[in-house]
Amino acid sequence: MNHKAFQDQLALFPVNTANILQQLIQQRGRLEPEQVNELKGLMELSSDDLLKALLPLAAAMSTCPISNFSVGAIIEGFRKKGQGPIYLGANLEMAGQPLKMAIHAEQAAISNAWHQGETRLRRLMVNETPCGHCRQFMNELNEIDQMDILVSQLDSDLKRHYRMADLLPDAFGPGDLKQGDRLLMPSNQSFSSPDSSDPLVNAATQAARNSYAPYSDCYSGAAFLIDNGDIISGRYAENVAFNPGMTAIEAALVNLRLISLSRPESRVVDAVMVEKQASISHQAMASSAVSQLEAELRYFIV
Incomplete structure (x- = not known):
C-alpha cells in the first residue's frame, strides 16, 4: 500500500x-x-x-x-x-x-x-x-x-x-x-483451542469458529502478532463455486493493511493458522504468503 x-x-x-x-x-x-x-x-x-x-x-x-x-x-x-x-x-x-x-x-x-x-x-x-x-x-x-x-x-x-x-x-x-446459511450470517463452531495458553492461537481459533465453510467443513482462521503487540485475525469465507472463496490468510492480510493505515511500519512477528480437519487444507498457501512477510506460520488442526 x-x-x-x-x-x-x-x-x-x-x-x-x-x-x-x-x-x-x-x-x-x-x-x-x-x-x-x-x-x-x-x-x-x-x-x-x-x-x-x-x-x-x-x-x-x-x-x-x-x-x-x-x-x-x-x-x-x-x-x-x-x-x-x-x-x-x-x-x-x-x-x-x-x-x-x-x-x-x-x-x-x-x-x-x-x-x-x-x-x-x-x-x-x-x-x-x-x-x-x-x-x-x-x-x-x-x-x-x-x-x-x-x-x-x-x-x-x-x-x-x-x-x-x-x-x-x-x-x-x-x-x-440446499445450503441454508449464507456468508455474513452469525456462526460459531464449537471446537476448542489447541493451546488455550497462547493468545495468538486463541485468536486464530476464534476466527476459525466464526468462519464460513459449509461446503468443505474446513473452518479456518489465521492470526498475526505485529511488533507493537497487537493481534490481527482473519476468517475463511467459502463459496459454492469454490474458487471465488477468500482464505483466512487473505482476510488477515486485508485486516493487516487496515491496521497499517495508522502504523505503516507494522511488522508481523508471529503467525498462526487453526483449521478444522477436512478434505482440503489452506496450510500450504498460508505458509507461502506468511513467508513473504518474513515470518513463519504455526499450524494447528482441530
Missing part, C-alpha cells in the same frame, strides 16, 4: 471534513453512521454521492504491484432505519504469489464489514463493474438479492445501479446445494 497516496487523497477533501475522515485511519477503514451523516451535511451530498466522493480514497488503499490498476470499493452496512456504517476496501495483490491470491476490492470491503460485525449489507459502490469472480463471491452473501450495487468510474459522474440478478442471471448459488 502507498500510504502517501492515501494521505494525498485525504488532503483533497474540504478542510472541515478532515477530522471525520481521519477517523478512517483509527477505525480500520470504517465510518460510523453519525460520522457519515455529518459528512453528508458538510459536503451537501446524498448517500450515493458521498460514497462516490470517497471512492478515490478507497482506491488509494490499493496494493497492486502486478496490475498497477487500483480499484476501490465501499460497503454500507444494513440498518432497518437510517444510515448504516460504511467500510472501505481496495484490491490487494501479492507479487510472487499465484493470481488466485489476488484479493479484489469488493472482497476486501465485504471482508472489512464482516470482520467488524456486519451481518447484512445495504449497498456496494465500486469504480469498475464487478468481474465474474466478484459476482460469484457476492452471490454467497446474506440477503444479496436486496443489496444495491452501484458502479461509477472515477472520471465519470454516471452511476449505474444493479441487483445481483442483473449481474449474475441464472446463477449457481447456495440454494442449488
